[in-house]
Amino acid sequence: MSGFWEILLGLGDKLAAHIVLAASAIGLGIAVALPLAVWASRSQPVARLALGFASLVQTIPALALLALFFPILLSLRVVFGEDLPTLGFLPALLALALYALLPILRNAVTAQANLDPGVLEAADGVGMTGWQKLALVEAPLSAPFVMAGIRTASVWTIGAATLATTIGQPSLGDPIFAGLQTQNWALVLAGCFASAALALVADALLGLIERGLIKRKRLQWAGGMVAVALGIAAALTYQAAGDDEDAIVIASKQFSEQYILAQLIGSRLEAAGYRVEYRDGLGSAVVHSAVASGSIDISVDYTGTIWTNEMKRTDQVGREEMYQEIKAWDMRENGVLVLGRLGFENAYAFAMREDRSAELGVTSLEDLVPVAPQLTVGGDPEFFERPEWIAVRDAYGMRFRETRNFSPTFMYNALRSGEADVISAYTSDGRIAADRLVVLADPREALPSYDAMLMLSPRIADDRTLIAALEPLIGAIDVEAMREANYAVDREGEGKLSPEDAAAELAKKIGL
Amino acid sequence: MTMPNERRFPESATMLRFEDVTRRYGDVVALGGVSCEVLEGSFVALVGASGSGKSTLLKMVNTLAEPSGGRVLFGGDDVTNLEQSRLRRRVGYVFQGIGLFPHFSVGENIAIGPRLDGERLSSGRIGELLELVELEPEMAGRMPDELSGGQRQRVGVARALANGPELLLMDEPFGALDPITRDALGERVRKLHEQLGLTTIMVTHDMAEALLLADRVLVMDAGLLVADCTPQQLLAGKGGVIAQELVAVPRQQAERLAKMERAHA
Numbered sequence: 001m002s003g004f005w006e007i008l009l010g011l012g013d014k015l016a017a018h019i020v021l022a023a024s025a026i027g028l029g030i031a032v033a034l035p036l037a038v039w040a041s042r043s044q045p046v047a048r049l050a051l052g053f054a055s056l057v058q059t060i061p062a063l064a065l066l067a068l069f070f071p072i073l074l075s076l077r078v079v080f081g082e083d084l085p086t087l088g089f090l091p092a093l094l095a096l097a098l099y100a101l102l103p104i105l106r107n108a109v110t111a112q113a114n115l116d117p118g119v120l121e122a123a124d125g126v127g128m129t130g131w132q133k134l135a136l137v138e139a140p141l142s143a144p145f146v147m148a149g150i151r152t153a154s155v156w157t158i159g160a161a162t163l164a165t166t167i168g169q170p171s172l173g174d175p176i177f178a179g180l181q182t183q184n185w186a187l188v189l190a191g192c193f194a195s196a197a198l199a200l201v202a203d204a205l206l207g208l209i210e211r212g213l214i215k216r217k218r219l220q221w222a223g224g225m226v227a228v229a230l231g232i233a234a235a236l237t238y239q240a241a242g243d244d245e246d247a248i249v250i251a252s253k254q255f256s257e258q259y260i261l262a263q264l265i266g267s268r269l270e271a272a273g274y275r276v277e278y279r280d281g282l283g284s285a286v287v288h289s290a291v292a293s294g295s296i297d298i299s300v301d302y303t304g305t306i307w308t309n310e311m312k313r314t315d316q317v318g319r320e321e322m323y324q325e326i327k328a329w330d331m332r333e334n335g336v337l338v339l340g341r342l343g344f345e346n347a348y349a350f351a352m353r354e355d356r357s358a359e360l361g362v363t364s365l366e367d368l369v370p371v372a373p374q375l376t377v378g379g380d381p382e383f384f385e386r387p388e389w390i391a392v393r394d395a396y397g398m399r400f401r402e403t404r405n406f407s408p409t410f411m412y413n414a415l416r417s418g419e420a421d422v423i424s425a426y427t428s429d430g431r432i433a434a435d436r437l438v439v440l441a442d443p444r445e446a447l448p449s450y451d452a453m454l455m456l457s458p459r460i461a462d463d464r465t466l467i468a469a470l471e472p473l474i475g476a477i478d479v480e481a482m483r484e485a486n487y488a489v490d491r492e493g494e495g496k497l498s499p500e501d502a503a504a505e506l507a508k509k510i511g512l
Numbered sequence: 513m514t515m516p517n518e519r520r521f522p523e524s525a526t527m528l529r530f531e532d533v534t535r536r537y538g539d540v541v542a543l544g545g546v547s548c549e550v551l552e553g554s555f556v557a558l559v560g561a562s563g564s565g566k567s568t569l570l571k572m573v574n575t576l577a578e579p580s581g582g583r584v585l586f587g588g589d590d591v592t593n594l595e596q597s598r599l600r601r602r603v604g605y606v607f608q609g610i611g612l613f614p615h616f617s618v619g620e621n622i623a624i625g626p627r628l629d630g631e632r633l634s635s636g637r638i639g640e641l642l643e644l645v646e647l648e649p650e651m652a653g654r655m656p657d658e659l660s661g662g663q664r665q666r667v668g669v670a671r672a673l674a675n676g677p678e679l680l681l682m683d684e685p686f687g688a689l690d691p692i693t694r695d696a697l698g699e700r701v702r703k704l705h706e707q708l709g710l711t712t713i714m715v716t717h718d719m720a721e722a723l724l725l726a727d728r729v730l731v732m733d734a735g736l737l738v739a740d741c742t743p744q745q746l747l748a749g750k751g752g753v754i755a756q757e758l759v760a761v762p763r764q765q766a767e768r769l770a771k772m773e774r775a776h777a
Contacts, residue, residue, distance in 0.1 A: 116609075116611070116614075117609070118607075118609025118610060119611045119612075119614065120611075121609060122605075122607075122609070122610070122611025122612070122613070123611075123613075124576060125574065125600060125605035125611070126600065126605070126625050126628065126671065127596075127598065127599070127600030127601035127625065127628055128597065128628060132597075132628060136613075136624075137613060140615050216615060
């Protein structure tokens with residue numbers, strides 16, 4: 001747990017981003033929910049529809065809701081033009097605001113429905129107009145209940161905002177996701193601690209406002225509101241101070257290799273005089289579109305991923321031909337410059353423990369077929385949906401007793417503990433060598449190649465200086481060097497490195 | 513602001529006219545065609561059993577209910593053509609639910625009508641209105657939930673009078689009060705009616721209350737007006753069967769009480 005406090009103190013910018021995001025989402029949620037609640041209180045069908053919709057949204061897992069906004073916003077570019085951001089703040093804001101809708105809406109509608117009918121008749125009887133009735137009677141009498149809803153929504157939103165990391169919006173989820181991938185528990189703990197503390201503080205302040213409204217103590221609720229406003233203002237100021245429009249944004253997906261390479265690229269650009277921002281822990285599926293749309297400037301992607309996921313190709317071509325086709329396709333279709341291959345492959349491969357492999361006599365996928373019905377296979381969360389798995393399954397007629405999903409890091413632990421007999425490993429993974437795993441041969445060549453490529457967004461595709469700074473990386477990283485760096489980050493105990501340090505080691509090793 | 517009691521009405525002027533007013537809720541007929549006039553300065557009681565349509569008729573005056581047919585004229589104008597909120601501020605309204613705003617103090621409750629017109633009621637004027645309903649002016653600072661039921665309805669009456677209304681509508685105003693409070697408040701309202709030169713319509717199911725307070729009693733049954741008499745005429749046996757059934761209740765109670773008194777004397 002070394003460095004917990006240092007990490008915590010270094011989270012200022014993530015905290016500020018988290019506060020701004022959560023506050024904006026709750027603010028938007030309130031701005032939508034309150035008028036909707038007023039409308040719902042005057043129309044039964046609207047009430048049913050609004051509450052039904054909000055409840056439906058609530059059943060979508062927050063992670064999925066966040067990811068869903070990427071294709072939605074992408075399709076909305078037809079209407080709003082190419083400048084509409086598809087990743088980062090906007091989709092995170094919209095998804096979280098939708099999420100915040102239900103508790104606010106439900107409490108507001110319930111409060112309206114439970115207003116004393118005598119009081120409402122009196123409001124009409126003394127000659128209030130609709131607006132006066134709303135402002136003088138309905139709103140103040142509903143306020144404590146509405147506030148309770150806002151309080152619930154705030155705690156939810158602050159928690160769910162950590163997931164915004166996966167769509168490229170900085171938040172307190174950054175240290176959590178980075179820590180989970182690199183098994184840096186101090187980082188995970190610091191992120192969780194900060195977000196929990198933020199939720200508790202918000203809850204306490206909003207509770208103060210709520211009680212002030214119930215007891216009709218103006219000083220108390222106004223004071224609480226001022227405190228909340230000051231907190232948001234402080235976060236905005238902090239964020240504005242650190243904001244940087246021209247910085248080069250480097251993406252990384254949710255595994256160690258990506259963190260290391262992002263740091264390696266970043267350090268080279270910084271040395272060349274560029275300002276750099278990192279978007280860590282992005283979902284694999286959104287990274288390519290993010291580069292194409294320019295919300296990310298640089299990513300490292302893999303030929304097999306682009307071939308199957310982006311180009312929707314299922315045919316098998318040679319390794320070199322695949323790369324050339326991707327390079328041409330990406331420039332033609334998206335204006336994305338594939339600068340080159342880094343020199344190693346991170347392909348999917350099936351791996352087993354050495355003792356299990358010997359025991360079952362399995363060294364290739366062909367050997368695996370007869371015993372697979374007794375075995376459990378572990379894969380990363382997307383693997384069993386991926387064309388690679390489908391290709392292997394169909395090419396070999398592979399059927400396992402059970403398929404289980406693990407985050408990449410826990411997949412190796414599962415293999416070690418026997419919870420999985422076979423896993424979908426990655427060829428550049430340092431743990432293959434460290435755990436002395438047997439990588440099963442693929443005689444029918446069902447698995448495509450996965451050369452790591454450096455991708456540049458259209459915005460920087462013509463930047464000669466930047467390209468000159470990155471060109472030395474092309475063809476410079478062999479699979480052993482990458483495995484070693486990956487293992488340094490993934491391992492536990494002595495010799496464990498942060499991605500930044502591992503990137504520095506890697507740079508030294510490849511002579512940069 | 514002029515005190516309402518400085519107003520004087522010509523004796524015979526018509527304040528309110530109902531012209532063949534009907535009200536249907538689907539197939540149910542709540543009002544089956546009611547026509548009558550209310551003169552300025554009169555105190556009219558609307559009496560009838562539950563569901564006889566008396567409350568609906570009353571609420572048509574300040575458009576809390578709308579007629580399905582016919583029309584209601586207030587000072588010669590069809591009430592549905594008048595601006596709703598302005599009409600309601602000219603008409604004081606007191607009802608059984610009272611409906612004091614729980615988040616306003618007593619003073620703020622009383623001042624709400626003038627406030628809606630952008631007027632600030634002075635604390636002196638609020639004190640006067642509280643005194644009209646026999647409450648201490650100091651009560652202005654209290655919250656409604658600190659008051660007894662009778663005190664709350666007194667505040668309700670004070671609130672209805674705050675705009676200096678021409679017309680006071682009361683829908684079973686004392687229905688939820690204990691008999692002593694009810695009697696005292698009834699007396700007080702009758703005095704205010706005279707003192708302020710009001711025109712008052714009171715809905716009640718209690719014929720004794722109607723006979724004791726009103727100058728004129730309208731009896732309703734099944735959405736129709738079945739009797740329109742003075743209390744003296746009703747006591748003299750006029751007004752028809754339904755009216756007499758209603759009059760019989762308090763009369764028999766009074767006779768039984770008198771008999772018991774004689775027996776013990």
